[in-house]
Amino acid sequence: MNNVKKQELIWTPFLILLSREIRRFFKVMAQTVLIPIVNSFIYLLIFGVSLGKHIQVIEGISYLEFLIPGLVMLGCMNNSYQNGSSSLLGMKFGGEIVDIKASPLTVQHIIWAMSLGGLCRGLTVGFVIFLSGELFYYFYESSFLIPVHPFYFILFCAIGGLAFTKLGIAVAFIAKTFDHVSAIGGFIILPLITLGGVFFSLDNLSPFWIKVSYFNPLLYFINGVRYGVLGVSDVPVAVAFWISILGLLIFHLAAVWTLKRGSYQPW
Amino acid sequence: MAILKIENLVKNYGSFQAVNKVSFAVHSGEIFGLLGPNGAGKTSIISIITTVEKPTAGSITINDMKLNQHEKKAKSIIGVVPQEIITHGYFNVEEILNFHSGYYGLINNTVRINELMKKLELWDHRHKRVRQLSGGMKRRLMIAKALVHSPRLLLLDEPTAGVDVELRYSIWQLVKELKKMGVAILFTTHYLEEAEQLCDRVAIIDKGQIQKQGETTTLIQKLTSRHLTLILKNKIECSHPALINYQNNTLEFRVPYSKEMGKFLSELNLQRENILDMKIREGTLEEAFKYVLNQGEL
The missing domain is CATH 3.40.50.300 (P-loop containing nucleotide triphosphate hydrolases)
Structure with a gap:
């Protein structure tokens, strides 16, 4: 059979898989975008507004202000991770992984298309959480929270979102059951994110726990975003940047390694 | 290619x-x-x-x-x-x-x-x-x-x-x-x-x-035989090595593809007027398949 059309095997497969990824999470919007937003709304209401009146984390900054960037990053990273892992698990469960592997898509195509798809979901959720935060902030402070360094705000969200989708891909690819992915998400990722400084500053911890926190890579992602929004951070922003980049690189290599070595057999 | x-x-x-x-x-x-x-x-x-x-x-x-x-x-x-x-x-x-x-x-x-x-x-x-x-x-x-x-x-x-x-x-x-x-x-x-x-x-x-x-056809011909069924008017004595079944005046033979059917029939020395009907069934891939897997008789 003669092809009427000429195949373009570099950008087309990548862009099509990326569009599939984005359309996938928009098709299940309630699950992928609305639920995380409702959760963040509750956090803002309870911690930011109700309990937050009695909490002072950093001099001159209200707890609501302190909380917003952390929640944005929490939503962004958690949803990016969920997107990478659930998309790949769906492919394994439904057998679509065979289609993907049998096609001319390369490992780099798959990882980057899925990562950018996950990042889109992470940024969408993060952006809407930020808007919700602005709503609360305006209600209580009668002004908007303007990011001090918007470039850093977007940069750290992007690095965090990309890194965590890649982690989700790696975890889902080596997982043998749905339980494995939930266990890693629930027992490792979520505690690391929440203990990475979403709700508190390192200044509130004892010296021992400050030292322990420095080993939590998520501290650097979250503080990078906080620097972008508030101009303050528990760690120097350059350190946060390079450790976040290192995290991104490690998670990328983990995803490449699993996709090159792992099994493409459907469940 | x-x-x-x-x-x-x-x-x-x-x-x-x-x-x-x-x-x-x-x-x-x-x-x-x-x-x-x-x-x-x-x-x-x-x-x-x-x-x-x-x-x-x-x-x-x-x-x-x-x-x-x-x-x-x-x-x-x-x-x-x-x-x-x-x-x-x-x-x-x-x-x-x-x-x-x-x-x-x-x-x-x-x-x-x-x-x-x-x-x-x-x-x-x-x-x-x-x-x-x-x-x-x-x-x-x-x-x-x-x-x-x-x-x-x-x-x-x-x-x-x-x-x-x-x-x-x-x-x-x-x-x-x-x-x-x-x-x-x-x-x-x-x-x-x-x-x-x-x-x-x-x-x-x-x-x-x-x-x-x-x-496919070569494999079938190599590994299987044709089945020849003859229905006779009168019973005859037959001890041909290709005979696999003989019941109620009906004789069934397994004829290798290497042998021409005409030659085989003449080997049987049958009187033409004694033959009521004749059927030839070709070998099938299923028979060849079974033969290969079992290395058995056809």
Whole structure:
């Protein structure tokens, strides 16, 4: 059979898989975008507004202000991770992984298309959480929270979102059951994110726990975003940047390694 | 021209050898049947060609390109219909075909996609999700996906398993049309009459090894015999070594293809007026298959 059309095997497969990824999470919007937003709304209401009146984390900054960037990053990273892992698990469960592997898509195509798809979901959720935060902030402070360094705000969200989708891909690819992915998400990722400084500053911890926190890579992602929004951070922003980049690189290599070595057999 | 060439392919899962030094080629405009019992290694071979599984040893060449060196380009000319139905939870038929076309480097491939949907009777179901389709429709969708980029090599892993007679017949017609267009087709099936009808050449595989391969008709002639049935008016004495059954004036002989039927009949020394009826049944691929697997008598 003669092809009427000429195949373009570099950008087309990548862009099509990326569009599939984005359309996938928009098709299940309630699950992928609305639920995380409702959760963040509750956090803002309870911690930011109700309990937050009695909490002072950093001099001159209200707890609501302190909380917003952390929640944005929490939503962004958690949803990016969920997107990478659930998309790949769906492919394994439904057998679509065979289609993907049998096609001319390369490992780099798959990882980057899925990562950018996950990042889109992470940024969408993060952006809407930020808007919700602005709503609360305006209600209580009668002004908007303007990011001090918007470039850093977007940069750290992007690095965090990309890194965590890649982690989700790696975890889902080596997982043998749905339980494995939930266990890693629930027992490792979520505690690391929440203990990475979403709700508190390192200044509130004892010296021992400050030292322990420095080993939590998520501290650097979250503080990078906080620097972008508030101009303050528990760690120097350059350190946060390079450790976040290192995290991104490690998670990328983990995803490449699993996709090159792992099994493409459907469940 | 060989579109697919497999040489000394080996696949081990731990100590279990699923594929053992398998070699064969599939040429342009040829249907090659890979036949074997469950667990013989057919799907493992297809999985290795599609790179879903990695081979332990051996080489695969697709259109003169080594698969391990030119994976992307080589895979761009392969269409695959896997054995298991793929569900694609979130998308409808039209979206699935558009995505699949894109994975093979083709965008705005609407003409081809519409043509396939109409040909495979998916047009009226194009806005349905896979789970809303019947079993036959799901199978048609799998075939449409495999053909969306007009492949030069088509891998069909039991495409007619569990489909009704009508769909099976239309799949046969489609396969024959693709063959005429020059597509090389590797076909696995459990239905031996199907393989006999469709395949130009077959390989019989068991325990990961090819036991026999060759042109379908030649293989049948080599491994089986014709069955000659004679119904006589009057009973006769017959002790010919080819006689396999003699009941109620009906004699049944197994006649090797190497022997001309006329010569064989004259060997029997029968009076023409004593013969009421005569039937000749050709050997079948099923008999050849059973012979190879059991190495038994026919």
